[in-house]
Amino acid sequence: MEYFKLARVIHVIAVILWIGGVSMVTTVIIPAIKKMKSTQEQIKTFENIEGKFAIQAKITTILTGLSGFYMLYELNAWNRYFDYRFWWIHAMTLVWIIFTLILYVLEPFVLHKIFKKYTNENPEKTFGIMHKLHWVLLIISLITTAGAVAGSHGWFWIK
Secondary structure: OHHHHHHHHHHHHHHHHHHHHHHHHHHHHHHHHHOOOOHHHHHHHHHHHHHHHHHHHHHHHHHHHHHHHHHHHHHOOHHHHHOHHHHHHHHHHHHHHHHHHHHHHHHHHHHHHHHHHHHHHOHHHHHHHHHHHHHHHHHHHHHHHHHHHHHHOOOOOOO
16 A cells, blocks of 8 residues: 555656646746747747656656556546546546647647648747647646545535
């Protein structure tokens, strides 16, 4: 059971770093980049910051997934996927899948190329769309986190 406690600590720290980073990118970095005058400066700055954060995000999403699935395994709690009161487990899994696909598949193989092409054509629109998508991901992540904290402490909003 000591490994379970360690897994929970790893899980919470990884989520803090991961979603906290998404929050920083969404609420501070993208708005600051959008105010830059030069398109080349916008692209270069975003790619430099994104490149460094991508490493952190990849590590923290893997740690989140491994620790989360380990805790489900240890608790033999797979049946919670069939109970609507544990909607937050579904949400955590879905958010994890979305970010993992973005970080490991879409960003390196698709999104990076699209970003380069469209920022050169219309940087204002491209950064605007990217900012909106980050807001969607952040809001979904925060709702999920709130549900997970409440639900894991026995507060079920749905009876």
